[in-house]
Amino acid sequence: MSVHEEIESSDGGERYIPQRVPxxxxxxxxxxxxxxxxxxxxxxxxxxxxxxxxxxxxxxxxxxxxxxxxxxxxxxxxxxxxxxxxxxxxxxxxxxxxxxxxxxxxxxxxxxxxxxxxxxxxxxxxxxxxxxxxxxxxxxxxxxxxxxxxxxxxxxxxxxxxxxxxxALRGIRGATPEEVAAYMLPFDFVPLQNSDYINANFGIIVSDLHHRNVLVRDDGELLVFDPVIYLQ
Structure with missing residues (x-):
């Protein structure tokens, strides 16, 4: 589904419509x-x-x-x-x-x-x-x-x-960019720049997925803390 809706306003432009999450x-x-x-x-x-x-x-x-x-x-x-x-x-x-x-x-x-x-x-x-x-x-x-x-x-x-x-979960180290990219791929997120990822189908951008916000547990699983997530 799209998180965007388009309705024409009285002056012919696109009217403001609040975005919705999937x-x-x-x-x-x-x-x-x-x-x-x-x-x-x-x-x-x-x-x-x-x-x-x-x-x-x-x-x-x-x-x-x-x-x-x-x-x-x-x-x-x-x-x-x-x-x-x-x-x-x-x-x-x-x-x-x-x-x-x-x-x-x-x-x-x-x-x-x-x-x-x-x-x-x-x-x-x-x-x-x-x-x-x-x-x-x-x-x-x-x-x-x-x-x-x-x-x-x-x-x-x-x-x-x-x-x-x-x-208050703990990791043993910060994740590498390659580990983060592999983790986000099954969610259909692809890298943009500066540790940001986008899912074009849903219009969702996840920012700040750097080594301080993505930690690796002792079993190899990744933990994501405090990303900034918003809709396009």
Missing amino acids: SAAEQKNDQESLRAALDVIAGVHRASKAAQGPAPQNRAQKVALDKALRVGEEKLLRRWAISESKMLPAEPFTDAWQAQGGEGGAEHQVYVQLGVYYKRNNLNYYGTWLSYLHNLLLHNWLFPETGYTFLGLMDVDGFLHSVVSQK
């Missing part, structure tokens, strides 16, 4: 909280004023649309999280994270407890919450061994973050 990825999702959060923001992308115009034709238009949509997404997500007790307190996470040295990168703050990673994501790599939650769905579909559990949301200094958990 149906197999949606069907694989058994997390009620993740499903509910997606339902909350889907309405923003279908019905908000920002979504009524034509599809973006360049990067600047895409950034502007994402910025407008994200305002509506966060307003409704906050309301949902509070009503469903999914707005988590920030202080316990911050304390545990700092106690373990403040580990993390450009998007995640991470700590580990009882064999589980807890990760707080600031969405630096995603224009909208829809694209971020799609990333979770696609990761869990493609790489279930290292799948995420969506725990809820968190306000950190006025900014909305996502909180997920993930098994």
